Amino acid sequence: MAGSKLVLEGRVSVKSFILGLSVVIIPLIRTCFGHIDWVFDYLTDIPGKIAICLHIAVINGLLLTIYRGALYKVAVRACFLGVIFGCGLMISLSDTTWTYFGWYMCSLSFFHYSEYLVTAIINPRTLSLDSFLLNHSMEYTLAAVSSWVEFTVEKLTVPELKQLRWLSVLGLVMVLCGEGLRKAAMLTAGSNFNHIVQNEKARSHVLVTDGVYSYFRHPSYVGWFYWSTGTQVLLCNPLCTLAYTIASWRFFRERIEEEELSLIHFFAEDYIEYKKKVPTGLPFISGIRVN
Numbered sequence: 001m002a003g004s005k006l007v008l009e010g011r012v013s014v015k016s017f018i019l020g021l022s023v024v025i026i027p028l029i030r031t032c033f034g035h036i037d038w039v040f041d042y043l044t045d046i047p048g049k050i051a052i053c054l055h056i057a058v059i060n061g062l063l064l065t066i067y068r069g070a071l072y073k074v075a076v077r078a079c080f081l082g083v084i085f086g087c088g089l090m091i092s093l094s095d096t097t098w099t100y101f102g103w104y105m106c107s108l109s110f111f112h113y114s115e116y117l118v119t120a121i122i123n124p125r126t127l128s129l130d131s132f133l134l135n136h137s138m139e140y141t142l143a144a145v146s147s148w149v150e151f152t153v154e155k156l157t158v159p160e161l162k163q164l165r166w167l168s169v170l171g172l173v174m175v176l177c178g179e180g181l182r183k184a185a186m187l188t189a190g191s192n193f194n195h196i197v198q199n200e201k202a203r204s205h206v207l208v209t210d211g212v213y214s215y216f217r218h219p220s221y222v223g224w225f226y227w228s229t230g231t232q233v234l235l236c237n238p239l240c241t242l243a244y245t246i247a248s249w250r251f252f253r254e255r256i257e258e259e260e261l262s263l264i265h266f267f268a269e270d271y272i273e274y275k276k277k278v279p280t281g282l283p284f285i286s287g288i289r290v291n
């Protein structure tokens with residue numbers, strides 16, 4: 001784990017995320033002046049919407065004047081995620097039937113932002129705009145859009161399905177545990193963790209078997225699996241819950257086999273011994289077969 005200073009891009013991202021998050025102060029100011037009672041009113045009424053758009057335009061202008069080139073690209077993405085987190089927070093804390101969508105917005109934006117921040121901490125050498133995982137794959141984007149469509153259609157046609165508090169709380173617990181496990185794995189593996197599976201062994205690459213890696217061989221995938229399914233349980237989306245579970249299970253089964261082939265190539269007997277003692281952590285996935 002890196003104990004050194006956060007790299008410049010990481011610091012810029014923190015400041016920009018907080019700047020984006022500052023959208024939450026607008027309804028607070030209006031509440032103080034007695035214009036509104038509920039945060040959500042602020043999002044639905046016209047002056048509220050205008051104030052939020054103006055606020056976003058001003059902070060974007062601020063970023064444009066402070067940062068140039070590559071740093072601006074980092075800043076604008078982190079700021080965008082901060083705005084989404086802030087709007088999610090406002091919706092979550094309001095008296096509305098969209099509360100659980102607010103939880104989802106916070107979960108999604110926090111996941112993507114923290115992927116970047118933790119990469120900046122543990123492995124700054126590999127840090128790039130891709131570390132936000134915003135453009136992970138076409139399938140990932142399609143899956144996200146499908147879940148928004150399913151939520152909206154069901155909210156309009158079967159609104160009672162979207163008010164199952166116990167189910168949304170269960171989803172939120174899955175999201176929080178999944179997120180926690182993934183970030184714990186990244187921090188434990190340190191510079192050995194890479195968003196792109198490595199086929200060539202770096203000289204500094206060592207086999208990690210401690211911390212969360214002593215319970216699961218693939219803790220970050222376990223975390224991501226439960227996080228992604230949890231987002232759909234949280235939204236009470238039956239179709240996407242099933243589709244996400246199947247799609248991510250198949251994705252990780254293939255990825256784990258591919259990754260373990262390289263790991264055996266890198267660490268030979270050491271990895272085979274580790275593999276005998278520690279499970280993958282994902283249900284019905286045992287990893288590559290070794291004869």
Ligand SMILES: C[S@@+](CC[C@H](N)C(=O)[O-])C[C@H]1O[C@@H](n2cnc3c(N)ncnc32)[C@H](O)[C@@H]1O
Pocket residue numbers: 185189192193194195196197198206207208209213217218219220221222259262263
């Ligand atoms: C996205 S990370 C995922 C790590 C691991 N599969 C997990 O779920 O926590 C992929 C990189 O981690 C490396 N890696 C996976 N397991 C490792 C271990 N136990 N020790 C060191 N490196 C590992 C692989 O070589 C690969 O480049």
